[in-house]
Amino acid sequence: MPESNTRRKYLKNIERLVIKLGSNVLTAEKNLNIQVIRQIAMQVHQFIQKGISVTIVSSGAMAAGMRKLSLDARPTEIPLRQAIAAIGQAGLIQEYEKAFDFFDHKVAQILLTRKDLSNRIRYLNARNTMRALFNWNVIPIVNENDTVAVEEIKFGDNDHLSAMIALLVNADLLINLTDIDGLFDKDPRIHQDAQFIPMVTSFTKDLESFASGIPGALGTGGMLSKIRAAQKVTTAGIPMIIAKASENVLINILEGDNIGTFFVPKNHKMKNRKSWIAFSKKTRGHIQIDDGAYHAILNKGTSLLPIGVTSVSGKFSIGDAIAIETQSATKIGIGLTNYSSDDIQLIMQKKSNAIESILGEKPYDEIIHRDNMVITLNN
Numbered sequence: 001m002p003e004s005n006t007r008r009k010y011l012k013n014i015e016r017l018v019i020k021l022g023s024n025v026l027t028a029e030k031n032l033n034i035q036v037i038r039q040i041a042m043q044v045h046q047f048i049q050k051g052i053s054v055t056i057v058s059s060g061a062m063a064a065g066m067r068k069l070s071l072d073a074r075p076t077e078i079p080l081r082q083a084i085a086a087i088g089q090a091g092l093i094q095e096y097e098k099a100f101d102f103f104d105h106k107v108a109q110i111l112l113t114r115k116d117l118s119n120r121i122r123y124l125n126a127r128n129t130m131r132a133l134f135n136w137n138v139i140p141i142v143n144e145n146d147t148v149a150v151e152e153i154k155f156g157d158n159d160h161l162s163a164m165i166a167l168l169v170n171a172d173l174l175i176n177l178t179d180i181d182g183l184f185d186k187d188p189r190i191h192q193d194a195q196f197i198p199m200v201t202s203f204t205k206d207l208e209s210f211a212s213g214i215p216g217a218l219g220t221g222g223m224l225s226k227i228r229a230a231q232k233v234t235t236a237g238i239p240m241i242i243a244k245a246s247e248n249v250l251i252n253i254l255e256g257d258n259i260g261t262f263f264v265p266k267n268h269k270m271k272n273r274k275s276w277i278a279f280s281k282k283t284r285g286h287i288q289i290d291d292g293a294y295h296a297i298l299n300k301g302t303s304l305l306p307i308g309v310t311s312v313s314g315k316f317s318i319g320d321a322i323a324i325e326t327q328s329a330t331k332i333g334i335g336l337t338n339y340s341s342d343d344i345q346l347i348m349q350k351k352s353n354a355i356e357s358i359l360g361e362k363p364y365d366e367i368i369h370r371d372n373m374v375i376t377l378n379n
Contacts (some may be wrong), residue, residue, distance in 0.1 A: 006015045006264060007201065008256045010239045011173065016134075017047060017254075018055045018171045020162035024062035024179040025245040032095055033066045036245060041099035043250040048105065053134040055169055057142045057162040058096070064088030085146035096141050106284045111145035117164055117280040127272075130169050166238050167275045168301060174233050174251060175260075176226055177245040182261030183223065185210045201264045203231050230263040232279050235376055237269030270374070277321060278334050278374035285314020285341055286323035286331075287348075287367070294320035294326055297333070298375065303366035304335065306355065309348035324368070333375040335368035 021040065026033055044054045062074065062081065065088025075081055093109045100107050105133050110129070116122045119258065133140050141163055144158065149183025169231060180188055188194035200207065211223040223242075230240045243249055252379070253259050287344040289297075293308025304324065317340050318323055325334045339347070344367060356362035 002285040004256065004258055007143070007258065007262055010265070011254060011256055014172045014254060015057075016053045016169050016171045017171075018057060018162060018166040018169065018174045019044075019250065020158060020176045021058040021059060021245070022158065022175065022176075022178050023059040023063065023075050025057065025177050026064040032060055032064050032092065034095060034099075036098045036204070037095050038102075039075045039247060040250070041096070041103060041105075043248065044100075045103040045105060046251060047254070048137055048139075054142045055130065055142060055163055055165055055171070056096075057158055059143070060090065060092050061085040061088040061143060064091035064095070066252075067091070084335070089143065089146075089290045092143075093141060095227065096139075100139060107135070108138050108140050110131050110140045110142040112142065113145050113148060114164075114282070118282055119169065120276065121170070123276055123280060123340055127168055134169075138177075143352060157225045159225040159229040160232075163232040164241075164280060165241075166233050167236055167272075167279055170269070171238055173231075174229075174238060175250060176240065176242045178242060178247065179244065183210065183227070185373055197261055197353050198258060199264065200230070200250050203227070231343045234263050234265040235270070236275045236279070237265045237267070241266045274374045277336060277372065278376055281321035281334075281336075283323045283334060284316035284320040285312065288324050288325045288327055288329070290327065294332065297324075297373070298377070301370060303370045304368040304373065305352055305366050306344070306347040306350050307352070309344060311365060312339060312341050312348065314342045322368075324373070330377075332377040333373055335373035337368055338364040339367055350379065353368065 018038070025036060040056070044056070047054050061084050066074065066086035068086065068087055068091055069084065071084070075084070089109075089111070093107065095106045110126075112126065116126060125172060130140055142155070144161055144163065162176060184194040185197065186194045197210070203357045207227060208224065209225040226242050230242070233240050240263040241253060241260045243253060249259060286312045287309050289304065289308045290310050293304060296302040296308070297304060310327065314322070316337060318338060321334055321335055322337050323331050324335060325331050337344070343359055346358050350358065352362070352365040355365075
């Protein structure tokens with residue numbers, strides 16, 4: 001199918017849209033680029049008039065904070081950077097309020113950490129809040145809560161956060177705006193012979209290699225983090241576009257213009273709970289399975305029984321998310337475990353009817369039930 005037809009297939013009935021704006025898009029000479037924010041507001045206004053719910057994942061707090069404090073360079077100390085982001089976040093949301101107020105729209109500030117989305121109750125609360133905002137035609141402006149974020153609970157970058165938000169709101173499209181036209185086989189800012197890649201249907205090592213050579217200019221995420229975000233959302237059935245921020249770019253994309261790199265999603269959308277298992281919960285360990293279990297899970301859709309497990313790594317408890325791997329360490333999926341790592345060490349490669357005699361009880365026949373398992377293998 002030609003690229004234009006593929007795009008139109010996925011873009012013709014957009015109801016929920018997530019837009020990610022990077023630091024390089026929102027920053028102009030160490031200050032916020034107010035003109036870009038106004039341009040985005042104008043385009044989002046048109047989408048809302050058409051009944052499209054829009055969420056914006058926005059960087060820019062650091063730039064806004066530096067402007068308020070008249071700083072020429074970012075400090076290297078983490079507490080100082082977190083403080084600057086806290087100062088800047090207020091200014092950032094104020095600029096969004098001004099821009100959208102011109103069109104009689106309200107905005108809401110949503111600050112999250114990874115822990116907020118890995119906890120099922122918090123995840124559902126966040127989802128319900130977003131739905132309420134959509135019902136009121138309020139635009140959520142989402143950013144990481146930098147003031148409290150530490151390594152354990154950080155998303156890492158707003159590319160990853162935007163993917164998580166797209167999954168949270170069950171978006172129909174994620175648009176990631178940056179300072180280059182899309183994905184190239186090398187950095188086009190340095191190499192004049194760089195070849196543009198208009199469409200991606202599968203994620204290969206070559207693709208990651210291309211992306212690794214295109215770093216971000218200001219933010220924490222370069223092209224590689226955008227590719228990984230695309231892999232998450234497309235696995236869940238949500239298309240993604242990486243494009244250069246320019247005048248009316250969002251309107252032109254939704255009208256079907258061949259702008260940026262289009263990442264083709266899987267044919268069927270993943271159910272919300274399964275996408276939460278696959279991408280919002282942090283894995284605490286992994287187990288390797290034999291060929292029999294591998295084929296039963298992939299071809300027959302079965303649960304994972306103890307007899308199919310060959311090894312266990314990591315320390316985890318009942319209910320934790322763990323990765324499922326083949327004997328060659330190829331990750332095929334993620335699941336919520338019914339047993340701890342210690343107990344699996346005792347019952348692996350045993351039949352389910354032997355669990356009670358080994359552990360003294362048998363709460364479940366399977367280590368991971370099919371309903372709590374998500375296959376993430378691309379091919």
